[in-house]
Amino acid sequence: MGKRVFNFYAGPATLPLKALKEAKAEFLDFRGTGMSVCEISHRAKDFQAVLDEATALIKEIYGIPAHFHILWLHGGASTQFFHLPWNLALEGRPMTYIHTGSWAEAAIKEAKFFGEVKVLASSEDAKFSYTPRKFEIDRDAAYLHITSNETIGGIEWIEFPDTGATPLVVDASSDFLSHPIDWTRVALLYAGAQKNLGPAGVTVVIIREDMVARARTKKLPTMVSYATHVDKGSMHNTPPCFAIYLSLLALKDLKEKGGLPYIEKLNKRKAKVLYTLIDNSNGYYKGVARPDSRSRMNITFRLPSEQLEEKCVAEAKAKGFIGLKGHRSVGGMRASLYNAMLLKGVKELATFLSEFQKANA
Amino acid sequence: MGKRVFNFYAGPATLPLKALKEAKAEFLDFRGTGMSVCEISHRAKDFQAVLDEATALIKEIYGIPAHFHILWLHGGASTQFFHLPWNLALEGRPMTYIHTGSWAEAAIKEAKFFGEVKVLASSEDAKFSYTPRKFEIDRDAAYLHITSNETIGGIEWIEFPDTGATPLVVDASSDFLSHPIDWTRVALLYAGAQKNLGPAGVTVVIIREDMVARARTKKLPTMVSYATHVDKGSMHNTPPCFAIYLSLLALKDLKEKGGLPYIEKLNKRKAKVLYTLIDNSNGYYKGVARPDSRSRMNITFRLPSEQLEEKCVAEAKAKGFIGLKGHRSVGGMRASLYNAMLLKGVKELATFLSEFQKANA
Numbered sequence: 001m002g003k004r005v006f007n008f009y010a011g012p013a014t015l016p017l018k019a020l021k022e023a024k025a026e027f028l029d030f031r032g033t034g035m036s037v038c039e040i041s042h043r044a045k046d047f048q049a050v051l052d053e054a055t056a057l058i059k060e061i062y063g064i065p066a067h068f069h070i071l072w073l074h075g076g077a078s079t080q081f082f083h084l085p086w087n088l089a090l091e092g093r094p095m096t097y098i099h100t101g102s103w104a105e106a107a108i109k110e111a112k113f114f115g116e117v118k119v120l121a122s123s124e125d126a127k128f129s130y131t132p133r134k135f136e137i138d139r140d141a142a143y144l145h146i147t148s149n150e151t152i153g154g155i156e157w158i159e160f161p162d163t164g165a166t167p168l169v170v171d172a173s174s175d176f177l178s179h180p181i182d183w184t185r186v187a188l189l190y191a192g193a194q195k196n197l198g199p200a201g202v203t204v205v206i207i208r209e210d211m212v213a214r215a216r217t218k219k220l221p222t223m224v225s226y227a228t229h230v231d232k233g234s235m236h237n238t239p240p241c242f243a244i245y246l247s248l249l250a251l252k253d254l255k256e257k258g259g260l261p262y263i264e265k266l267n268k269r270k271a272k273v274l275y276t277l278i279d280n281s282n283g284y285y286k287g288v289a290r291p292d293s294r295s296r297m298n299i300t301f302r303l304p305s306e307q308l309e310e311k312c313v314a315e316a317k318a319k320g321f322i323g324l325k326g327h328r329s330v331g332g333m334r335a336s337l338y339n340a341m342l343l344k345g346v347k348e349l350a351t352f353l354s355e356f357q358k359a360n361a
Numbered sequence: 362m363g364k365r366v367f368n369f370y371a372g373p374a375t376l377p378l379k380a381l382k383e384a385k386a387e388f389l390d391f392r393g394t395g396m397s398v399c400e401i402s403h404r405a406k407d408f409q410a411v412l413d414e415a416t417a418l419i420k421e422i423y424g425i426p427a428h429f430h431i432l433w434l435h436g437g438a439s440t441q442f443f444h445l446p447w448n449l450a451l452e453g454r455p456m457t458y459i460h461t462g463s464w465a466e467a468a469i470k471e472a473k474f475f476g477e478v479k480v481l482a483s484s485e486d487a488k489f490s491y492t493p494r495k496f497e498i499d500r501d502a503a504y505l506h507i508t509s510n511e512t513i514g515g516i517e518w519i520e521f522p523d524t525g526a527t528p529l530v531v532d533a534s535s536d537f538l539s540h541p542i543d544w545t546r547v548a549l550l551y552a553g554a555q556k557n558l559g560p561a562g563v564t565v566v567i568i569r570e571d572m573v574a575r576a577r578t579k580k581l582p583t584m585v586s587y588a589t590h591v592d593k594g595s596m597h598n599t600p601p602c603f604a605i606y607l608s609l610l611a612l613k614d615l616k617e618k619g620g621l622p623y624i625e626k627l628n629k630r631k632a633k634v635l636y637t638l639i640d641n642s643n644g645y646y647k648g649v650a651r652p653d654s655r656s657r658m659n660i661t662f663r664l665p666s667e668q669l670e671e672k673c674v675a676e677a678k679a680k681g682f683i684g685l686k687g688h689r690s691v692g693g694m695r696a697s698l699y700n701a702m703l704l705k706g707v708k709e710l711a712t713f714l715s716e717f718q719k720a721n722a
Contacts, residue, residue, distance in 0.1 A: 003395055004389070004390075004395050004396070005394070005395035005396055007396050007400055007401075009400070009401070009402040009405075010402070011402070011599065012399065012400055012401060012402055012403060012599060012602060013400060014396070014400050015397065015399060015400050017389075020388065020389055020397050020399070020400075021389065023388065024385055024388040024389060027381065027384065027385040027388060028365070028378075028381055028382065028385060029365075033366070033683075034364055034365050034366035034681065034683075035365070035366055035368050035375070035683070036376065036381050038373065038376060038381070038559075038560035038561075038607060039368055039370070039373055039374060039375050039376050039381075039560075040368075040370070040373060041370040041371070041372070041373055041684060042373060042561065044370075044684075074435050074436035074437065074440060074562065075435035075436055075440075075584070075598075076435065076598045076599050077598075078583070078584050078597065078598035079435060079436075079584050079598075081582075081583075081584070082582035082583075082584060082585070106583075109583070110582050110583060110584075113580075113582055192599065194599055198399075199399035199400075199602065199603050200399075200403065200599045200600065200601055200602045200603070201435065201562045201563070201600075201601030201602070201603065201604055202562070219474075221442075221443035221471050221474055222439070222442075222443075222467075222470070222471060223436070223439050223440050223442070223443060223471075224443070236439065237437045237438075237439035237440075238372065238373060238437050238553065238555055238561045239561065239562075240561055240562030240601060240604070241373060241560065241561045241562070242560050242561070242562065242603055242604070242607075243562055243601070243603070243604075246399060246603075320395065322394075322395070322396070323402060323405075
C-alpha cells in the first residue's frame with residue numbers, strides 16, 4: 001500500500017482514517033448481512049438504522065433543537081441553490097443575499113428563477129477577501145442567505161448575523177460541523193457532504209419547522225419539496241446510501257474524539273499554524289483574506305510570483321502534500337484544513353513552507 | 362466474514378463480486394494516490410480518468426451512436442421525472458406517456474408541472490400486468506415516455522415502439538444494460554444506477570444531440586439543464602464520485618464477461634428458470650405478469666395465500682435468499698434478477714421453491 005498523503009484538496013477532501021478503515025473492513029459484508037452496504041435495500045432495517053443513527057448524531061453533535069428536521073438529499077449544494085428559493089420564496093417579497101464570492105454568486109443566480117433577488121451587501125469591491133458586516137436586514141424579505149465559508153476566497157463567517165424575524169438561510173457546505181452554531185439565528189442550513197462530513201453525493205439540509213410549513217403552501221415537484229423529504233424521512237426515493245453510511249462512520253469518529261468542542265479547538269489550532277507562518281514570513285507568503293475574515297477551513301495565500309507558486313505546489317506534491325493549488329478562477333495557493341485534516345499534516349506543511357521560503361527567497 | 366447471500370432485492374441490488382472486491386482492495390489507496398477514491402478531488406486527473414473510462418465503456422458496451430451524450434447526474438430516476446419534462450416540453454404540444462404502473466405514474470405526475478400531459482395507453486385495466494402494444498403515436502407530441510421495465514408489476518418492454526419523428530424517452534432504470542437496444546428509436550434514455558449498474562446516488566442520462574439542442578432553447582436552473590452537463594462533462598459541480606467509480610468497476614466486469622450478448626443470454630436463462638418453475642407448478646405459484654409482457658428483471662408471483670407467502674419469504678431468508686417480498690403496495694413475492702445475479706443463485710432459489718411447494722402444497 002502507498003503511503004497515506006496529506007490531502008489539502010478543497011473537496012472532495014480528506015476523511016477520518018478510522019472511518020475509511022471501518023468501511024473497508026465490512027465492505028463485502030455489511031453488519032453481517034452477507035452483502036455490501038452498496039447492495040442492501042434502503043428499505044432493509046439494517047440500512048434504516050444507518051440513516052437513523054447518522055441523523056441522531058448530527059442532532060446530538062451540533063446541538064440542534066427539536067423543532068428542526070435533518071434531511072439527507074441527493075445532489076450537492078448546487079442542487080439546493082434552486083430547490084431552496086423554490087421552497088422558500090414568498091409572493092411580492094424579495095429574497096436577500098450577501099455576496100461573498102463564487103458560491104454566493106451561484107446561489108444568487110439560481111434564486112432569480114423564483115422571484116426578486118436583492119443583494120444586501122457584497123465584498124466584490126475587495127475581490128471577496130472579507131465577509132461584509134455592515135448591512136441592513138430587509139424585514140420584508142422571504143429570507144436572507146449567507147455562505148458561511150467561501151472556499152475560493154478563503155473567508156468565513158464564524159458568527160452568524162442576527163436577522164431577527166427574517167429567516168436566515170446558510171450554505172455551510174465548507175464549514176459544516178466545524179464549530180458550534182447559534183441555532184436561534186438559523187432557519188435553514190445546508191451542506192454538501194464532501195468537505196467536512198463524508199464523500200460527495202449527499203447534502204444535509206437542516207430545516208426549521210416553520211420553513212417546512214412554508215414549503216407545504218407551495219405546489220412543487222415531489223423531489224423539490226422539503227415537505228416530501230420530511231414526511232418520508234429522506235426515503236421518498238432510494239437515497240445515496242453509501243454516502244450516508246460513510247458519513248455516519250465519520251460522525252461516530254467525530255463524536256468519539258470529543259464532538260464540536262474538540263473539533264473547534266483543533267480547527268483553530270490548525271488554522272493558526274498556517275496564518276502564523278504567513279504573518280511571520282516577512283511578506284514572502286501573502287494571505288489573500290482580510291485578517292478579520294480569515295477562514296479556518298481554507299487558507300489562501302500567494303507567493304512572490306506565479307512561477308514560485310507552481311514550483312511550491314510541485315515540490316509539496318512530491319513530499320506528499322496534495323491539492324495545494326488555488327482554485328483555477330483565482331490562482332495562488334490554498335490549503336484546505338477540514339475536520340479530518342490532522343494537526344500533524346498542517347505542522348509538516350508549515351515546516352515544508354518555511355524551508356521552501358529559505359531555499360527560494 | 363459472513364456467507365455471501367443471494368440478494369434478490371429490487372434495488373439497491375446485488376453487484377458483481379469482482380467489482381466489490383476491487384473497490385475494497387484499493388479503498389484506502391485509490392490507484393496508488395495515497396488516498397481513498399472518496400477523498401480525491403473530482404478535478405484530479407485520476408478521477409477524471411474514472412469518469413472518462415466509465416463513459417466510454419457505456420458507449421462501447423451499449424453500442425451507442427456518436428450523436429448521443431452520456432451524462433452522470435446526481436439523484437435517482439425520481440429527479441429525472443421533473444428534469445426531463447422541464448428540458449423537453451414544447452409550448453402548445455402535449456407530453457405523452459404510456460402508463461404501465463407505479464414508476465410511469467410517478468413520471469406522469471411530475472411532467473404535469475411543465476405542461477399538458479396525455480396518457481396514450483394504460484394497463485391499469487389489468488392491474489398493470491402487461492405493457493400496452495396498441496396505441497396511436499401523437500405526431501404532435503413533445504415526446505413519448507415509456508418505462509421499459511416496471512419493477513413492481515414485473516413487466517418489461519424488450520422492443521421499444523417505433524415512434525417515428527416523435528422523440529422516445531425511456532426510463533430504463535431497472536433494465537439498463539440488460540439487453541441490446543435499437544438506438545435509432547431512442548431520443549433520451551435514463552437509468553438510476555442502483556439496479557443494473559452500481560450503487561444508489563447516480564443516474565445515467567443518454568441524450569441525443571437534438572434533445573440537447575432543445576434544452577438549449579430553454580431558460581432553466583443550471584443543474585436542471587442537460588446542456589449544462591453536456592458542456593461541463595458531468596462536472597458542473599462535484600459529481601457523486603464513489604457511485605461513478607463503483608459503476609466503472611461493474612462495467613469493466615460486464616465487458617470482460619462478454620458485454621451485452623453475454624448478459625442478454627444470461628438474463629434470458631435466469632428468467633426462464635423461474636418462469637418455467639412457475640408455469641410447471643400446477644398453479645401453486647401464479648405469475649403476476651401476463652406471459653407476453655414478463656420482465657426478465659423482476660419475476661413477480663403469488664402463492665395460494667398470504668400466509669404461505671410470508672412463510673416462504675421467511676424460510677427463503679433463513680437459507681440465504683434475501684429480498685423476496687413483493688413491493689409493499691401490491692404484496693406477493695418478487696425475485697429481482699438483475700445483471701449481477703448469478704445463474705447459480707436463481708437455480709438454487711428454484712430448487713428451494715420446488716421443495717417449498719412439496720412441503721406446503
